[in-house]
Amino acid sequence: MTAAAITAGLAGPATAARTRIGREWTLALPLAAFFAVFFVTPLLLLVAVSLFADAEMTRFGLDQYVRFFGDAFNLAVLGSTLYLGVKVTALTLLFGYPLAWLYTRSGPRMQSALILVIILPLLTSVVVRTFAWIVILGRDGIVNTLLLSLGLAETPLRLLYTEGGLVAALVQVQMPLMVLPLITTLSRLDPNLLDASAALGAGPWRGFWKVTLPLSLPGIVAGCLLTYAASVTAFITQSLVGGGQMLFMPQYIYQQTITLHNWPFAAAISIVFMVSVLGVVMLFNLLGRASKGYVHA
Amino acid sequence: MAALQSALPHRHAAPQPVTEASAAPAGVAVTLDGITHRFGASTAVDNVTLEIKAGELVALLGPSGCGKTTLLRILAGFQTQTLGRVVIGDRVVDSLPPAGRGVGIVFQNYALFPHMTVAQNVAYGLEARGAAKDAVRARVEAMLALVKLDAMRDRFPKQLSGGQQQRVALARALAIRPSILLLDEPFAALDKNLRLDMQIEIKQLQRRFGITTIMVTHDQEEALSMADRIAVLSRGRLEQFGTPEDVYDRPATLFVNGFVGSANQLKGRVLRVSGGVAEVALEAGTLLSAVTPDAGLAVGDPAILCVRPENLRLATEAAPQQIAGTVELALPLGPVVVYEVRTPDGGQVKVTEPRVAGAALRAPGTPVRLHPVSPQTCRAFPVSAGA
């Protein structure tokens, strides 16, 4: 090969790559346009609407935000929504982690069975899943029937329209969002690491705490992020299982828009809610970035 | 040194304390007794029996997929064999978990904990065994000094070179004072120069501590240069277990003869057998005597006669027991010249000769006569045996 050919050979792919990258971005245009029209524009509109001072939308002003933060009730609704997300996320992690771990430790046949169980909720509509929970938790539901027939309760327990019931339903509904990222990280772990740990004298628990858990942190962060964002905004499950008894941000926004026609206030609390959730998500993301460093070594 | 000796409380009986101070061999004997391992229907290890002496360095040598790693994992206790027993010292350890076997292991990919620093990696086993904090610190310092990585103590594994990572893995394995050291292809990921350095380093450490060491490799040179004894495996079966000289000079099977070093394989038929020596009429038209380690060889059987290129001589005068041929190719390789000689039956034979500076090479087309140095350097095997 001549020097010229070598230079060409070296330069060739690089140049090609550069031109390819140079043109490739155009492929993203349709999606970008879609986002611009159906996401960014409505968002900007929402911000604009929230800046009307009155419900009739005649004057501009920050009145809606002042009103939101001036009323303890509003802050309580926001607080309980964000807290609901924390509870659901924590429980989903608690149940999801062993499930993901079991998956990575199982044989191929067990794995197919497990993945079906894990994915199944994603294949049915949220409405259907939520109604299933109503059937389970209702006054004459499965749980109450069982408790009564076993003599464990005198009268039917109130499970539906309680926060406990809602959390249980949300945990089940959002489980795939937690388990799938966990499975991804756990199956990427080098099995030799646990063998090394065992040979060095660490028992299975020590191996888990010192090796498996820290190395699966990126999966935990990703799973928590998805579960949190999905559970605080789960309008259908929150409304149907929570009933009218508890008020969370999504229903609050719905009320203000559809029932009270107070569009500027609804827009303002939407913006506040969105920013709060984004704040939590960013916090998670920071944790994720801190833990990512050593995993993709 | 006293601090070092007390660094580790011995919860398990098997590991013997090994310190820099104690020069006497502290390894234990290991016996693999009729080990068979099956993965489903396929047999990865087939009735392997190895008796390894205390303080010995044994290489498990064989081609890819012959069951070396499986054997090592069974010894370490990561896998339970289908049949057979593992005896460490004088205890049958089949029901013991890896931690109870006093085994230190260095994995092929090192398996360092990526989220821990070098020092934390080395301390892991000590902490798991409940050693006191300052004892752990002292031991970690000593181990890092041993593998010359004191300066790297706070780095993470991915900030180290391959050789440095391997030394960390070695320090981590040795920190718990194992009586057996297992190395799975320890040098595979290193470049040639580094490989030689690490081979010497490990050999010295092994000598100094007297740790019984079992090393998996598919590099015959590595096995020949480092091991006290070599176990050659093929398709899960033990082909030969012996010293490097045994394996190289007195291969027990056709497979070993071909796998370790290079060998000319000449086809022929057995004319006479007596006292472990066979006379083989080669297709190349010569009658040669050869040692036959296989008792199954009978008169009239087809046989393969193996002779290494360095055990053949080129002659110009005719004499009995010579193979005639013509030089086809001469390859000067620094210290030796390799000649490819075409025999009358169309076969090819390689011969190496020391190269003398300035001496002319035999030109292609030159008629030559070949003869083995002695009948002891020729081995005759049945055709069906092995690869």
Ligand SMILES: Nc1ncnc2c1ncn2[C@@H]1O[C@H](COP(=O)(O)OP(=O)(O)OP(=O)(O)O)[C@@H](O)[C@H]1O
């Ligand atoms: N977990 C497993 N399940 C099924 N078969 C396996 C498993 N591990 C190994 N085997 C099979 O057992 C045989 C021996 O494998 P092993 O890993 O011991 O080979 P090896 O000698 O270490 O090879 P290499 O030099 O390539 O590392 C191979 O045929 C392999 O396919």
Ligand SMILES: [Mg+2]
């Ligand atoms: Mg292997």
